[in-house]
């Protein structure tokens with residue numbers, strides 16, 4: 001069975017540093033034989049979580065928009081690559097907005113107890129975080145990791161790896177970075193190989 005890889009582009013800037021890095025990852029995954037799809041959050045219609053807590057009662061979100069369709073896609077994928085540039089020390093509003101909308105899955109897991117991802121499931125589902133940042137500071141991605149951990153945990157994915165490149169201001173864009181695009185392509189190939197092996201038992 002073919003490995004399915006879903007790229008989620010959380011940058012409002014089309015074909016900028018982060019989406020380019022994501023594209024390189026997806027090209028690597030495709031070269032390794034995966035079925036690949038990219039969703040650009042900027043093109044979706046969704047609103048932020050209302051905090052109404054209606055999902056606590058039945059595990060369903062009352063807001064029926066593209067966010068729910070995206071979570072359906074995520075849950076049907078073997079690998080997700082969640083991409084966001086660093087905006088004000090964290091992820092973009094577009095991506096945070098989607099992650100919050102996954103609250104209905106949290107309700108299923110922890111309130112209703114109708115959703116449980118066994119260890120074996122998590123092992124077979126790999127999540128990667130892809131990011132770029134302007135500053136040349138080693139800790140510039142630290143503010144993003146907790147929300148990324150949360151979406152992987154909430155959807156049953158192992159937090160498998162990061163593909164992160166800082167100092168974009170000095171490099172004047174990801175295309176001038178000496179290693180990041182190659183690293184992303186290679187990691188795309190590699191994760192598909194790992195998942196293929198797991199699928200074949």
Ligand SMILES: Cc1cc2nc3c(=O)[nH]c(=O)nc-3n(C[C@H](O)[C@H](O)[C@H](O)COP(=O)(O)O)c2cc1C
Nearest residue numbers: 011013016017018085086087088089132133134135
């Ligand atoms: C609103 C905004 C906030 C930003 N905040 C930060 C920041 O806190 N730290 C940082 O290193 N870079 C910051 N940047 C720079 C971006 O992270 C960087 O240019 C990134 O590579 C942009 O990716 P993109 O081309 O995919 O949009 C910010 C950029 C914008 C537009």
